Amino acid sequence: MIGGLSLKGPLCLAPMAGVTTLAVREFFATHGASLTHTEMISCAGLVRDNAKTFDMLRVSEREEAVIVQLFGNDDALIVRGGEVVLRESERFSAFGVNMACPMPKITRNGSGSALMRKPELAARMVKGLKGLGLPVWVKIRKFENDTETLRFIELLAEAGADNVCVHGRTPAQRYEGVADRRIIAEAAGRFPGLVGASGDVRTVGDIDEYLSYGCAVVMLARGGVADPFLFEEYGGLFRSQEERLTELLNFSRRAEELSGEHRALVLLKRFAGSVLRCVHGSAELRRQAMTAKSTQELRDILRGSSGLMRRD
Numbered sequence: 001m002i003g004g005l006s007l008k009g010p011l012c013l014a015p016m017a018g019v020t021t022l023a024v025r026e027f028f029a030t031h032g033a034s035l036t037h038t039e040m041i042s043c044a045g046l047v048r049d050n051a052k053t054f055d056m057l058r059v060s061e062r063e064e065a066v067i068v069q070l071f072g073n074d075d076a077l078i079v080r081g082g083e084v085v086l087r088e089s090e091r092f093s094a095f096g097v098n099m100a101c102p103m104p105k106i107t108r109n110g111s112g113s114a115l116m117r118k119p120e121l122a123a124r125m126v127k128g129l130k131g132l133g134l135p136v137w138v139k140i141r142k143f144e145n146d147t148e149t150l151r152f153i154e155l156l157a158e159a160g161a162d163n164v165c166v167h168g169r170t171p172a173q174r175y176e177g178v179a180d181r182r183i184i185a186e187a188a189g190r191f192p193g194l195v196g197a198s199g200d201v202r203t204v205g206d207i208d209e210y211l212s213y214g215c216a217v218v219m220l221a222r223g224g225v226a227d228p229f230l231f232e233e234y235g236g237l238f239r240s241q242e243e244r245l246t247e248l249l250n251f252s253r254r255a256e257e258l259s260g261e262h263r264a265l266v267l268l269k270r271f272a273g274s275v276l277r278c279v280h281g282s283a284e285l286r287r288q289a290m291t292a293k294s295t296q297e298l299r300d301i302l303r304g305s306s307g308l309m310r311r312d
């Protein structure tokens, strides 16, 4: 049991807006992730019956545990959003609350990491969502000051949060600089079984290190885009370059089926580098991949790269 859920293991796919769409989550769920996260979903959009927002609630039958990550600036709104989710789908294992996003278009309205400055409101959100019956996972960033970080986690735990994932960068750092592991280690020691880790998870060693601190879960984000097979490697499955290529081509067809050509092309471009960096002339191939106009063109570039794979 982790964070109120029965999970196969501690490795999770982190929420990533524009990335953790249905096809990407399905890929990771079948390649080593014990749990996936939707992109952050606007409670205002859910309450307003916005069709695009509703589309983000689709779940694949191949996903076992999925968290629907919500964002909003008010406790009543987040609870109404949660109610809409429960009315529309029985597939979610837990609610996630985004208290981490530092981007101005989210914080300007008092959502995302702006909630770190409103601890009482943050706690009311957790309490309200808990009342709907699913576990609640909260994602935060570290504060400048360790005491404040620990106090905020404690408050969320007291409000009933089942998991608090800490991204070891402050909101002001956005995605720059090195994530602070020390505060995550301290929080994991202080709150056993509660704390998840996020930030600079790029290698098997990074996963091991976070788990050695006692973190309940480790979240893969940009490291998963750079190496979509990292979780499998952690489990001891090492795929050849040819296999990786085949898996990626399968992913691109599935993404097209689930989200249409345009969306599939955008996603495939994000993941193409993971295969192309291992071939001779990778810089030029990557340039071609980034300017491809269709998934077919990009698949042809990827297939063409298979004869160029480095054997060294």
Ligand SMILES: Cc1cc2nc3c(=O)[nH]c(=O)nc-3n(C[C@H](O)[C@H](O)[C@H](O)COP(=O)(O)O)c2cc1C
Binding pocket: 014, 015, 016, 017, 018, 019, 039, 040, 069, 098, 099, 100, 101, 139, 167, 175, 179, 198, 199, 200, 201, 202, 219, 220, 221, 222, 223
């Ligand atoms: C493109 C992108 C989109 C993201 N969207 C979200 C989001 O919707 N919700 C959230 O809680 N975190 C989001 N994050 C933050 C990640 O979940 C993660 O905490 C962060 O990238 C740190 O991990 P990393 O250094 O291993 O990438 C996003 C990150 C990226 C790169």
